[in-house]
Amino acid sequence: MSISNQKVVTMDFKVSDTNGQVLDSSEGAEPLVYLHGAQNIIPGLEAALEGKNVGDFVKVEVVAAEAYGEYHDQMVQQVPMAAFEGVDQVEPGMAFHAESPDGHPIQIIVTEVEGDMVTVDGNHPLAGKDLVFEVTVQDVREATADELEHGHVHGPGCHH
Structure with missing residues (x-):
């Protein structure tokens, strides 16, 4: 077959x-x-x-x-640390579920933490x-x- x-x-x-x-x-x-x-x-x-x-x-x-898929720079964003309410320590490499701008669920990866800002990447690894x-x-x-x-x-x- x-x-x-x-x-x-x-x-x-x-x-x-x-x-x-x-x-x-x-x-x-x-x-x-x-x-x-x-x-x-x-x-x-x-x-x-x-x-x-x-x-x-x-x-x-x-x-x-x-x-x-292709890598999209616009999928990398900085968000305030306050968006991670309830998480004790946000560190690079951590993965979270979020919603894309068009309403679809996506996984985001923390790539950098600097002060009160967190850089996340919504591209697939x-x-x-x-x-x-x-x-x-x-x-x-x-x-x-x-x-x-x-x-x-x-x-x-x-x-x-």
């Missing part, structure tokens, strides 16, 4: 930057399981996997625009980076009706 829309795909993966630094991997962990065509993985990787079969190995460079994926397809199966209705894979006793 080939990978196509509405199929559940199980894969082992490794993702690196273009300098070869490994950023994430399923090695020593469970493989990644996703519903193909439901936008559960980045568009460039999903497109590269279309039509592949169990046992296939795929190595593909995915440009930033087809991965986690991999935004603006081209990525290299190495994937081995482990399984391809039909999605269940529940998985199709919900738009993601269901695992034993829980959701993936």
